[in-house]
């Protein structure tokens with residue numbers, strides 16, 4: 043029997059459940075469990091330290107680990123796929139689907155680990171991610187753009203969506219007009235909801251941020267006319283026309299901010315101060331009333347990661 047983690051689960055329509063992966067703080071990162079006809083898939087896994095929550099969620103849903111067919115890792119950033127290897131050890135029949143550019147990182151994670159230590163520092167890395175377990179090559183399913191897979195009786199279409207990461211794909215749930223977007227459709231923490239109205243902003247994490255590609259990917263998601271989109275950060279959003287519009291505006295605003303400071307000597311500090319001010323301004327317009335202390339608590343990690351990603355983009359010379 044797994045632990046009672048009902049407080050960490052949010053059930054939606056169409057057999058979809060968000061599981062809090064307990065990454066950094068509650069409500070920051072979700073894995074989505076999709077169940078159809080007794081078969082199951084996870085979209086994103088959280089970290090190795092999240093796996094007990096995922097297994098407990100299966101137990102609570104009365105699903106045998108042998109009935110999980112898919113682990114769908116939208117991209118290899120460790121809050122999405124860090125736990126994939128450890129999770130696969132518990133799922134004897136599952137295949138792990140990954141973009142062709144991500145596959146080698148899951149089979150041989152040393153470069154991924156080194157990259158993450160470069161972003162977070164060694165101590166913080168250990169605390170956040172634990173040990174990364176490699177996945178055997180023959181259990182990896184390399185995702186072609188537009189490829190369809192089956193889960194129970196439903197068709198899932200896997201589409202390449204660069205912009206946040208070059209090796210990102212999204213999962214289109216064709217029969218239910220839903221999309222699992224990983225990080226491509228940005229971040230919308232439920233903490234920022236005001237009277238049920240959702241707040242959204244882009245994630246521009248290192249090392250592949252590309253604003254033009256991201257606009258195109260958001261448009262591609264919207265071309266499916268989804269009723270709901272499921273974000274890793276965090277779970278279901280529904281006001282999609284407005285959110286897509288605001289997301290693209292805010293990608294542009296972040297890119298412009300980067301360009302403005304490309305040659306500023308004090309670039310790193312200025313970017314961080316101004317990105318925080320932008321987000322806080324949008325939160326004011328949104329009607330979010332909590333004080334600066336709570337805003338910083340909810341935003342500071344993303345401001346740091348976003349600014350690192352924008353600086354990598356500027357240094358790449360493609361801005």
Ligand SMILES: [Zn+2]
Nearest residue numbers: 117119225247
């Ligand atoms: Zn990511």
